[in-house]
Amino acid sequence: MSSNPNDDSNANPPELAATNLESSLRKIVRFSDLSRCGDEVWIEYEGKLYRLQSTRQGKLVLTK
DSSP states (O other): OOOOOOTTTTOOHHHHHHHHHHHHHHOOHHHHHHTTTSEEEEEEEEEEEEEEEOOTTTTTEEEO
């Protein structure tokens, strides 16, 4: 076994491995892909309608 402090063969403790797994399971969707025709998206969730809107300042606003 190596005693080299730069050896990273055991660099991923279980906590970090779980974090990496969680991040690999995330679904990432660009807002521009959702709002192809404008600056807002309407989302239906549990029977309620929400509006996700991009502002001129580059922020997102979610309203009921």
